[in-house]
Amino acid sequence: MKMFIRVLALVLLVLFVSHPTAVASQVHAELAHGSQLAGGPVRSFELPPWEDVKDVLMLRNYNTKLVVLSTMILGVASGFVGSFLLLRKRSLMGDALSHACLPGIVLLFIIMASAGGSGKSLGGLLLGASLTGIIGVGVVMLISSTSRVKDDAAMGIVLSVFFGIGIAMMTMVQKTPGQSSAGLIDFIYGKAASMVLQDFVLLSGVAVVIAALCLLLMKEFALLCFDQTFGKCIGLPVYLLDVLLMVLVAAVTVVGMQAVGLILIIAYLVTPAATARFWTDNLRVMLLLSALFGAMSGWLGASLSALLPGMPAGAVIVLMAAVLFILSMLFGTSRGILKRVISHRQLKIKVGRQHMLRAVYELIELRYKTSAKLSLPNKPIHYANLLSHRTWSAASLGNLLRRGKREDHIEKFDGMHVSLTESGFGEAARITRNHRLWEIFLITHADIAPSHVDRDADSVEHVLSPEMVRELESALEAKIDTQVIPPSPHEFFVAGKLEGEKEL
């Protein structure tokens, strides 16, 4: 849920910053320039023709192929690293890191520009980004280890201060005459469309190294995230691994900055991992799914942004990741909401069925039980007795009986009489036995009064597994014969006289 709010906040932020303010209008102008492939005027949302859509999605268009492939590869790398970042509970650290990259970019730009170049060598700028990014993480660790300021506060401070310094420096650079610093702003919001072949090679090279390291060090990273104290005990260099993980996060951030921008890269790191967690409880599967979701967001997001002029790639990629996240939150097979709702409903149905069958059995027992030795005959009972046996409405009892008929537990019910089928009778006997075993167990082992035991047993018996029943049997062995159904340890409240005195 926290993650969801986070993603929403990021989306809102994107919408906010993409409003035509002084800074953003510049971005728009460049975006329009960069994404001419679909034609059409800026900010018109005409749907592109199907042929174009197909070309872009199938990577047939050369211009978009590069962009889409790059973002997909980036998605795979960030999916791997992001999983560990999420499990290490360092998501916010990734955010602090990416924001701390900005001053480095501007600094290196100033240095390179004053050395005589254009100041726009990508390698140099990324070097600067990594430098201050890692310094930022170092400062966070320093603050939280040397003072009593907690991690989250330290990250909040570093994030905003470093970003603030970067913005201030950038404003200064822009005021310097004769300097073209226009490209710098792209690192903040990202500009996938401006990627060239060299960028692609750099990005995929880094991504392959990152993915390989994550897979090679999977068990080491897992131990770091799960139980670093134990890791330290067995001689794992946890501090080094922690630094390495942060370096990998920095690497993803730095190479991904061009495509999605440093503000949004954190969503790319965290969202696919959080999405994957809804589908699995297995770390290996989670890593693969996370990479898959990362690649899918990159593919869909970059394609969509190429098709809709004026749509910044970073924002669309993050939105696609958010869509996958929301779908997974709803439909995830491991911890999705729908799954929880369904299993809750199934439990409710099971409980209803067991109550109904046990009630019928108890009534047969009341009416026909003559001696403890003889087994009970499967005879019909009166509907009116069944209705008054538990506190249930005629409507809900009707539902239970109809379901019972579908499940072949109820032979027939006609408003007067209810009778069980062969399998229904067997099931009713089994359920009643479990209930009684549990009741006796509670009375003998938990000192619960016989008058309260029915209600208490009710809440547990439905989830008794076969092995628990066996355990109960062995616990109670001395007290009851394990083959027969023990008599109820408490009196039944019988509303009025049992109907059907005559044999049915």
Add this chain to the structure above:
Amino acid sequence: MEPSHSASHPLAIHDLTVAYHRKPVIWDIDLDIPEGKLVGVIGPNGAGKSTLIKACMDLIPRASGEISIYGKPYKKQRSLVGYVPQRESVDWDFPVSAQDVVAMGLYRKVGWFKPVRKKHLDKAREMLSHVGIEHLAERQISQLSGGQQQRVFLARALAQEAKFYMMDEPFAAVDAATERAIVSLLRELKNQGKTCMVVHHDLATVTKYFDWVVLLNMRIVDAGPTELVFTEENLRKTYGGKLSLLDEAAQAMRHGKSHK
């Protein structure tokens, strides 16, 4: 008796002081743990029991003092020491199964960069069967009960195949069946000649479970065989000032005596 700190001791501590934010947590500890004993570390909350154990494994920095495991620093003796951390120290909502956690105890044997192989998982299952939950090997750890989680941690320590085990509150908040399982495991380890040092908080069971005790309250109040050291006088010194605990301690004493 002055500790001799000889190399035959699983653990020898000389003049250990550990401070947190300049405030000493444990102070001037001088202690030898004899081999082959079940040692209980007893003391009130905040007495520094966990700190002592962690300092022994270099998990927290020490202000002064020397610690040796069988005569050498911990760094050189990792393979001889098994560790059971407090159950609450980790987030159990982690995407791994019980056998994956137990296999973590084998990582030194698996080696860097290499994946956990089938023989390691088989070993992990074997360790889980020692603590009676082999059938839960593939269950995700968040779906285990508290007692089962504690057993997983014990199995992981067993997988380390150590000579000297340090356990941090293994009996905290576990069910009666798990408590029995842990006790019989401790006795089994003792029969194999291994040494266990166990942080323990339930005074009533001390005489039943441990044959050696360390009474700790920032400093060592006393340490030695249970029947000599676990006395009313010593307990008053250990728990002194904490009045409600004093009652509890006195009661535990009577309880302990009546057991004999």
